[in-house]
Amino acid sequence: MAETSTLRARLLARVHVPEALLRRLGWATTGYMIVQVLRFATNLVLTRILAPELFGIMILLTSLRVGLELFTDIGISQNVVSSRNATDPRFYNTAWTLQVLRGFGLGAVTFLLLPLIGQFYDDPTLHKILPFMTIFFVLTGCTSIGLPLAIKELALDRTAKYEVTFIAIGSVALIACSWIAPNIWGLLTGNIIASIVPTIASYFIKPDIKHRLMIDGTYAREIIGFGKWVFISSIVYFLAVNFDRLILAKYVSFAALGIYGIARGLADVFSQFSVKLGAELIFPSIAAATVRGAELQRKLAHRRFQFQAAALVAIAGFIASSDLIIRIYDVRYHEAAQLIPWVAMAAWLMILSTLNENLMLGLGKPHYSAFGNSAKLLALIVFLPLGLARYGIAAAAGATVLAEALRYLCLSLGQAREKVTFVRQDVLATVALVALAFAIRWVTYEIGLTGAPGELFRITMSR
DSSP: OHHHHHHHHHHHHHHOOOHHHHHHHHHHHHHHHHHHHHHHHHHHHHHHHSOHHHHHHHHHHHHHHHHHHHTTOOOHHHHHHHOTTTTSHHHHHHHHHHHHHHHHHHHHHHHHHHHHHHHHHOOHHHHHHGGGHHHHHHHHHTSOTHHHHHHHTTOHHHHHHHHHHHHHHHHHHHHHHHHHSOSHHHHHHHHHHHHHHHHHHGGGTSTTOOOOOOOOHHHHHHHHHHHHHHHHHHHHHHHHHHHHHHHHHHHSOHHHHHHHHHHHHHHHHHHHHHHHHIIIIIHHHHHHOSOOHHHHHHHHHHHHHHHHHHHHHHHHHHHHTHHHHHTTSOGGGGGGGGTHHHHHHHHHHHHHHHHHHHHHHHTTOTHHHHHHHHHHHHHHHHHHHHHHHHHTTHHHHHHHHHHHHHHHHHHHHHHHHTTOOOHHHHHHHHHHHHHHHHHHHHHHHHTTSSOOGGGTTOOOOOO
């Protein structure tokens, strides 16, 4: 009896989630689900209003904007989350001032780069809207420093409410502007309004903070010193994540890019959730932890498995029902069904990599992120052009899987050096995901909802 009671207690301990962690996960999950429902509904409406080529142009514009932002990223938010001095007004005002200066400086530099960008892509519509990209940089720079401070405090209730609010208002603005003007100008105007809202809303997250422009030399050096690896990692991360879209925009039509973007956007729902949890929960929690090595691995293993189990069931179902899901969209976007299994597998590998990456950031080892993203970028540079020449745009989805696998490998080697590794757990979870996807597909095929299991992971889409 005693042994049975002990075994039961151990099992309960493995599945039990502390109340504080459960509450934070609840806020993060609920907020993220609401945001994704809003984004999905918005895209669904926009695909009825706008042609695929307009989606392609905005995908490229967004990728360029995010890329230029990351090319000047010195890890200000990460500094606030990790620093013990974050609550000192001189520290967070120095961080905010550097952020503002970066935003305005980036806007000015972008104007100088416009002729180069326009010449590379050589599209008349793109030439007209590129100057408006500077507005986004200024708005990002003016965002309140209260957001990373709230993340440091693990105040996920406030960050979730903030995100849901600005996404809801931004979605309404996007749809309204696109409905009034179903062209690139309507879509651009909606995106600008959708970017103004979070900048304003960010000042209500921690209204007690008094922002003022100032630079403390000691804190500025601390921020820049920590940010050098974040800077390198951010550059490589952007290229690794967006290389496929940037290259496709050069060699395929904007309509094809728009279809690819729909598939990537659906799969990114899963990977971006891991990015959110990593940045808002895993990273700050590891940074505050007092144990390292094997003891840290032991503490994390079963929590990590719980998250993996939920993620693999969701992604397996997504892969299996890919052609069923895409029917919700306008018929012009139905070719994306063939891409979904590939981008979904890339998203799964990205989830595993993101868990590893935020663990390494929490351990104060940001250089592993740079190495992992460099490996991913190198793989894309090699495999994407080869696949594109032979199989067309569908090869881009397959190339992302190989690239993400290399990123995972590099991060796992880094974890092994720190004596915190989860390779066996991840391999077993990946095998379970693929098996479950084919099992669900077989069931849905038998009842007439989807195509045959053999149609998964095929690359037959034309260029």
